[in-house]
Amino acid sequence: MNTYHISVIPGDGIGKEVVPAGLRVLDAVSAIHGFGLHYRHYDWSCELYKSTGKMMPDDGIERLGDSDAIFLGAVGFPGVPDHISLWNLLIPIRREFDQYVNLRPVRLLAGVPCPLVNADKKKIDFWIVRENTEGEYSQVGGRMFEGTDREFVVQQSVFTRHGTDRIIKFAFEFAKQQKRLRVTSATKSNGIYHAMPYWDERFAAMAKGYPDIIADQYHIDILSARFVLSPERFDVVVGSNLFGDILSDLGPGVTGTIAVAPSANINPERRHPSMFEPVHGSAPDIAGKAIANPIGQIWSAAMMLEHLGEQQAASTIIHAIERALCAPDRRVTPDLGGNCSTDELTDSIIGNLK
Ligand code: ATP
Ligand code: MG
Numbered sequence: 001m002n003t004y005h006i007s008v009i010p011g012d013g014i015g016k017e018v019v020p021a022g023l024r025v026l027d028a029v030s031a032i033h034g035f036g037l038h039y040r041h042y043d044w045s046c047e048l049y050k051s052t053g054k055m056m057p058d059d060g061i062e063r064l065g066d067s068d069a070i071f072l073g074a075v076g077f078p079g080v081p082d083h084i085s086l087w088n089l090l091i092p093i094r095r096e097f098d099q100y101v102n103l104r105p106v107r108l109l110a111g112v113p114c115p116l117v118n119a120d121k122k123k124i125d126f127w128i129v130r131e132n133t134e135g136e137y138s139q140v141g142g143r144m145f146e147g148t149d150r151e152f153v154v155q156q157s158v159f160t161r162h163g164t165d166r167i168i169k170f171a172f173e174f175a176k177q178q179k180r181l182r183v184t185s186a187t188k189s190n191g192i193y194h195a196m197p198y199w200d201e202r203f204a205a206m207a208k209g210y211p212d213i214i215a216d217q218y219h220i221d222i223l224s225a226r227f228v229l230s231p232e233r234f235d236v237v238v239g240s241n242l243f244g245d246i247l248s249d250l251g252p253g254v255t256g257t258i259a260v261a262p263s264a265n266i267n268p269e270r271r272h273p274s275m276f277e278p279v280h281g282s283a284p285d286i287a288g289k290a291i292a293n294p295i296g297q298i299w300s301a302a303m304m305l306e307h308l309g310e311q312q313a314a315s316t317i318i319h320a321i322e323r324a325l326c327a328p329d330r331r332v333t334p335d336l337g338g339n340c341s342t343d344e345l346t347d348s349i350i351g352n353l354k
Contacts (some may be wrong), residue, residue, distance in 0.1 A: 003036030004308050007067040007273070012045045012085075013282025014292035015073020015332035021346040022071065022301045025317060028350045029305070035312040040067065046077040046085055055088040061096045069304050070275035073297065074282040087139075094132050097272035099265035100128035100163065100171050102244060103281060103303075104253030105259075106231070111325030112336065114256045114268040116228070124255055126234035128176060130244020131167040132265055134158045135195075137241045157202035159195045161202065161241070168206045170268060171238035177211050178236070183207070186239035186247060199240065223247070227254055252279055259292075259335050260321075262299035264307065276304040290341045295321055298349060320352035327352075 010019035023039065030037050042063070044056040055075070057063075063069070064070055070093065076085040108114055108124040116122065140156035168185070175183050179299075185203045189196035200217060207215035218226065220243050225235070227250050239247055252261035261279035277354055278296030302317035324330065325344070331348045332338035337343075 001034060001036055002310075003038055004037050004068040005040065005066070006044060006304075007064045007070045008039050009044050009075075009162050010043045010069065010073040011075040011282065012047065012077040013284050013287035014075060014280075015045075015075070015282055016296035017287070017290060017292045017342050018278065018294045019071065019073040021342055022297040024346055025298050025320075025350060025353070026301050026305075028353055029313045029316055032316065032353060033310060033312070035310060044089060047073060047079040049080050049084065049088070055085060060089075061092060062109075064093065064097075064273060067273050069306060070273050071301065071304060072275055072277040074278065074280065076282050078284050079207035091137070093275055093348070094265050097267055097270070097275070098133065098269075099267050099274055100131065100133045100166060101266040101268060102128075102132040102248070102263060103174075103266055104128045104130070104248040104251065104261065104263045106234075106248075106255055108255045109260060109325060111323060111330065111332075112256040112260060114254075116231075116254065122232045124231045124327050126231070126251075127178070127180075127236050128244060128248045128251055128276075129167065129171040129173065129236060129238045130248055131163065131239070131241045132244075133241075134163045135241035157195050157240075157242075159198055164199060164202045165206065168203050168238055171236050172206060172210045172213060175236040176210065180213075182214040182216065182233075182235040183210075184223070184237045185215070186220050186223050186237060186243040188220050190219060195240075203238075220246070224250060227251060231255075231301060248279060257293070257335055258296070260295040260299065262296055264300070264303045266307065274304075274307055275305070276300040290343065291334050292342050292347055293335050294342050294346050295349075298346070316353055317349075320349045320354075323352040324348040 010016045049055045056223045075089050106126050136157040138158045141154040143153045171183050187196050189200050252258045258280045263279050265275040267274050277301050302314040306314040331340040331344050331347050
């Protein structure tokens with residue numbers, strides 16, 4: 001029997017509520033499909049930061065290094081600036097483990113109310129591939145003449161050939177593997193003078209190696225409009241760290257709610273563990289009320305199993321989510337119009353695993 005070692009970091013806010021829900025589903029599905037899961041739990045969070053001044057211990061990265069995957073809830077909480085939680089936990093994990101792909105599905109699930117007109121006639125089902133290690137999220141730059149009226153800030157972005165090529169290649173390879181027709185690139189080469197023309201150049205060069213796949217590109221502004229107006233035309237969308245980040249909240253927004261959206265931070269070469277987390281954050285406004293929607297976390301668990309090679313178990317989870325959402329007497333959380341708790345929705349999903 002295969003046994004996988006999973007590092008579990010619930011984090012803050014509703015992370016501490018939806019991660020246990022995800023683990024309950026994982027335990028149930030592993031029993032059905034006959035594999036083992038061994039968890040190591042870490043309390044790394046803003047709470048830990050407040051008491052120790054650290055989001056995670058100095059050897060945090062080392063401790064995670066030998067696990068098969070990392071299962072994360074959400075970090076960030078009022079009282080600790082967002083850049084602290086991001087740059088002291090999430091970003092070090094993504095970079096140290098070279099999780100250079102952030103992969104997020106955008107799929108209209110039956111039973112999730114969609115804000116688009118005629119949504120029932122559209123098949124929205126595509127993937128966003130976001131660069132996860134460089135680009136606009138850089139610490140290169142600084143502030144000069146601080147506090148004077150000559151004060152200014154420089155923020156550099158960094159696009160290496162290595163980093164740009166590997167994310168674009170992943171997008172094409174992924175499209176090929178998923179039998180998708182089209183790869184769309186998010187750009188802004190009319191405004192961003194150096195980086196985006198370079199991005200376009202590398203995208204065009206890579207596209208030549210995939211003559212069977214349609215390669216197109218849009219400036220990020222019109223691409224955002226197209227996400228809303230014609231989301232059914234996308235298959236795989238690839239973007240830089242910043243553009244990918246924005247699109248991957250817009251996509252789930254278009255399909256109804258960020259609460260059900262999953263994400264994977266992947267090291268495709270499997271030299272290091274990959275990390276799976278919902279798209280949503282710690283949602284302080286509803287934390288502690290036991291009403292958080294666990295589907296984003298549970299779907300992230302399915303992406304984790306897929307990555308570990310347990311494809312059947314992953315589909316079992318996704319089908320159970322769909323069945324739970326479509327049941328005539330469905331039991332869902334308030335964000336989906338119901339009045340059930342996190343645990344009740346989780347029970348309903350577990351009841352639909354088969
Ligand atoms: P982050 O910066 O960590 O991404 P954020 O500021 O984008 O966080 P979220 O924590 O994702 O914000 O929450 C945004 C809104 O969506 C909040 O009103 C929150 O209550 C709601 N929300 C997020 N996740 C869920 C969930 N799982 N269930 C129900 N509502 C949610
Ligand atoms: Mg957010």
